[in-house]
Amino acid sequence: MKTLNISNASKSFGEKTLFTDVTFTINEGDRIGLLGLNGTGKTTLLDGIVNTSDLNTINIEKPKDYKISYLEQQPKLDAESTVIDSVFNGSGEVFQLIRQYENALAKFNENSTDAKLQDEFFKLQEKMNAAEAWQMESDVKSILNKLGITELDKKIGELSGGQQRRVALAQTLISDADLLILDEPTNHLDYEAIDWLQSYLSKYKGSVLFVTHDRYFLNEVATRIFELENRNVTEYDGNYEKYLQQKADNEDILASEQHHKTQLYKQELKWMRAGVKARGTKQQARKDRFNDLKEDLQDKPDVQKEMSIDIAQQRLGNDVFDIKDANLAFKDHVILKDFSYLVSRGDRIGITGANGSGKTTFLNAIADQLPLDSGEIKTGQTVRLGYYTQHTRNMDPDKRVIRYLESIGQGVKNNDGSHMSASQMLDTFKFDHQMQGAFIRELSGGEKRRLYLLAILMDQPNVLLLDEPTNNLDIETLTILENYLDSFKGTVLAVSHDRYFLDKVAAKLLIFEGQGEIEESYDSYSNYLQKATAAKQAKHHAVQEQKHEETKQKAAEKPDVKKKLTYAEQMEFNKLEPKIEKLDDEMAQLKKELNDPENGYEKLMDCQRQLDEKTKESDELMDRWEYLGQFI
Known part of the structure; x- marks a missing residue:
C-alpha cells in the first residue's frame, strides 16, 4: 500500500502564521476533504505538497514512484495548444503516442489522398494496436464528454474560463496518479458533470485530497475530513455528516468556550439528516424543525444569542418588486421577453440556469443598475436593498478592516433593542482582533468576500439580492449566512448553482433557460x-x-x-x-x-x-x- 507522509509543514507571511507543524498521512484509497475558513491556508497547503519550496518547512515521505496530479484553482494551460494536446500533456509513452495519433488522424481526415499522411497514419495505428492504447483513448474521450468538452481540436485560448478549467480537470483525472489533489473541482460544472465526478472519484483506485464548498459533493465523496483551524490540522473519520456529528460532540465538551459552534454544527447536522425529500417541503416546515432544535438547547440560552446575526430590520410592505412586460436583450442574446412577475414580502427565490442566460443581468435590472429595453420594474416604497455582487465593491485596500466596517456604521441594533458594535459583528464573522486591525489588502480573496458580505448586512437591508454567494466563501461562513437567512423577515433573491445552498434557502425557483425562457418551480433544487x-x-x-x-x-x-x-x-x-x-x-x-x-x-x-x-x-x-x- 502506497502512503504519503507529511510532517512539520509550516507557512508564515511576515508576522502572520497560517499553519505550523502540520502532520498527517494519506493512505491509498483515502478521499479527504480539506475544510477551513477562508484565509487559513488551504490552497497554500495544497500548493506546498506539490511545490515544497512554497512553504517555510515541510517533510514528505513517499515511494520513489509516487505520482501526484494537481488541479489548481487557476490552471496554467498553453493558450496555443489544442484541447487534445493539453489533455495528453503527460510525459508517458502512451500519452505521447495517443497525441501523435490524434494529430495524424486530424491531418488524414483533411487530406486522405496524401500518400505521406496515409503512411504516417497507418504506422501510428499499428503502434496504437501494439501498445493497446485504444481503451485509454476511449476512456479519456469519455471523460471529456462527461465534462462537456467535445471540440478536441479547438485551441485553449478560444475556450471560456470555465471550459479551460474543465480541460484542466480532465488532464488531472486521466493522469493515473497515486494522489489527486483537487482545489474546488466542481467549479464550472453542471449537475450531471458533478454527479459523474462524484461517482468517478468514489471509485478512484488511488487517493484524493480536495477542497470544495459543495457540501453534497463533500458528503458523497469524502471518507475522511481534515480541518485546518488554529494553525493546525484536525482529522475526522467519515464524510461531512459524520464530521458534523463529531464536531458537535467535541464542542459539547468545550461548551464553556464554544457554545455558538455547537449550535452551528447541530443545525447543520439536522439539515443533512432531513434528506432531499424533506428539503423540498415548504419553508415553514423547515422553520419548525429548527425551532425544535432550539427547544432541545433550552439549557443553553446563551448559545443562540451568541450565534445569531440578530439584526433589526426596516419594515417591509407586501409589494417588493412588480415586474411588468419586461424586455431586455444584448444584440441577439435575449435576457427577458415579455416577462411579468410579482416579488412579495417573505419570498425566498432561487435563480439558476445555464451560464450566460442572464441571471446576473436580471439582478442588475432589479437593482436599477441596468435599464430595460421596455416594460417596467416597480420597486416598493419600503424596500431597503442589499446587493451582494460577484465582484467586491468599494473596498479601499489601504483601509483597516475595523475602520472600513465602522465607515458603514458604528454598529447595529438587534431585534431586542440591544446594540452590537462593528467589532462584535466582525468577531461573529470570524475576524479576530488581530485581523480587525489588518489592512484590507492583507486579506485573502475569501476573507475580502466575507467582509463584503458583512458590510452588506450591516446596512440592515430588508431585501437581499445575492449573486453567487457561495463562490469563495468557506462552509462555516455559508452556514452562518444560511442560518441568518432562515430568520430573515425580508425577501431574498439568490443566484446560485450550489445545490445545498438553494435547497436550504429557496422556497421556489426561477430557472433561466436562455433566450428569455424562464420557468418557475416549487421543487427543491435537487429534486x-x-x-x-x-x-x-x-x-x-x-x-x-x-x-x-x-x-x-x-x-x-x-x-x-x-x-x-x-x-x-x-x-x-x-x-x-x-x-x-x-x-x-x-x-x-x-x-x-x-x-x-x-x-x-x-x-x-x-x-x-x-x-x-x-x-x-x-x-x-x-x-x-x-x-x-x-x-x-
Whole structure:
C-alpha cells in the first residue's frame, strides 16, 4: 500500500502564521476533504505538497514512484495548444503516442489522398494496436464528454474560463496518479458533470485530497475530513455528516468556550439528516424543525444569542418588486421577453440556469443598475436593498478592516433593542482582533468576500439580492449566512448553482433557460435537477429510438445500397466489442452489489441508477454493433 507522509509543514507571511507543524498521512484509497475558513491556508497547503519550496518547512515521505496530479484553482494551460494536446500533456509513452495519433488522424481526415499522411497514419495505428492504447483513448474521450468538452481540436485560448478549467480537470483525472489533489473541482460544472465526478472519484483506485464548498459533493465523496483551524490540522473519520456529528460532540465538551459552534454544527447536522425529500417541503416546515432544535438547547440560552446575526430590520410592505412586460436583450442574446412577475414580502427565490442566460443581468435590472429595453420594474416604497455582487465593491485596500466596517456604521441594533458594535459583528464573522486591525489588502480573496458580505448586512437591508454567494466563501461562513437567512423577515433573491445552498434557502425557483425562457418551480433544487435530468435522458432515448427506427426503415427500403464499411466505420466497429465487454463486466458487478445485503438504501439506489444507465448504453452499442456487423 502506497502512503504519503507529511510532517512539520509550516507557512508564515511576515508576522502572520497560517499553519505550523502540520502532520498527517494519506493512505491509498483515502478521499479527504480539506475544510477551513477562508484565509487559513488551504490552497497554500495544497500548493506546498506539490511545490515544497512554497512553504517555510515541510517533510514528505513517499515511494520513489509516487505520482501526484494537481488541479489548481487557476490552471496554467498553453493558450496555443489544442484541447487534445493539453489533455495528453503527460510525459508517458502512451500519452505521447495517443497525441501523435490524434494529430495524424486530424491531418488524414483533411487530406486522405496524401500518400505521406496515409503512411504516417497507418504506422501510428499499428503502434496504437501494439501498445493497446485504444481503451485509454476511449476512456479519456469519455471523460471529456462527461465534462462537456467535445471540440478536441479547438485551441485553449478560444475556450471560456470555465471550459479551460474543465480541460484542466480532465488532464488531472486521466493522469493515473497515486494522489489527486483537487482545489474546488466542481467549479464550472453542471449537475450531471458533478454527479459523474462524484461517482468517478468514489471509485478512484488511488487517493484524493480536495477542497470544495459543495457540501453534497463533500458528503458523497469524502471518507475522511481534515480541518485546518488554529494553525493546525484536525482529522475526522467519515464524510461531512459524520464530521458534523463529531464536531458537535467535541464542542459539547468545550461548551464553556464554544457554545455558538455547537449550535452551528447541530443545525447543520439536522439539515443533512432531513434528506432531499424533506428539503423540498415548504419553508415553514423547515422553520419548525429548527425551532425544535432550539427547544432541545433550552439549557443553553446563551448559545443562540451568541450565534445569531440578530439584526433589526426596516419594515417591509407586501409589494417588493412588480415586474411588468419586461424586455431586455444584448444584440441577439435575449435576457427577458415579455416577462411579468410579482416579488412579495417573505419570498425566498432561487435563480439558476445555464451560464450566460442572464441571471446576473436580471439582478442588475432589479437593482436599477441596468435599464430595460421596455416594460417596467416597480420597486416598493419600503424596500431597503442589499446587493451582494460577484465582484467586491468599494473596498479601499489601504483601509483597516475595523475602520472600513465602522465607515458603514458604528454598529447595529438587534431585534431586542440591544446594540452590537462593528467589532462584535466582525468577531461573529470570524475576524479576530488581530485581523480587525489588518489592512484590507492583507486579506485573502475569501476573507475580502466575507467582509463584503458583512458590510452588506450591516446596512440592515430588508431585501437581499445575492449573486453567487457561495463562490469563495468557506462552509462555516455559508452556514452562518444560511442560518441568518432562515430568520430573515425580508425577501431574498439568490443566484446560485450550489445545490445545498438553494435547497436550504429557496422556497421556489426561477430557472433561466436562455433566450428569455424562464420557468418557475416549487421543487427543491435537487429534486428539480433530478427531474430535469430524467426528462433529458428520456428525450435522448426517444431521439435514439427514432433514429434507430429510421435507420431500420431505410435499410429495409434500400437493402443493397451499402456494400461495405467505410474506414471510419471499420475503426468504430473494432472499438465497439471491447466497450460492450467492459460494460457487461461493470453491469455484472453492479448486479452483485444490488444483491449484497450489507449495502444501505442510498448505495442500492445509486447502484440501480448506474445499472440503468449502463444497460441503456450497452443496448445502444449492441444496436450499432449489429448494424455495422452486417457489412463485414
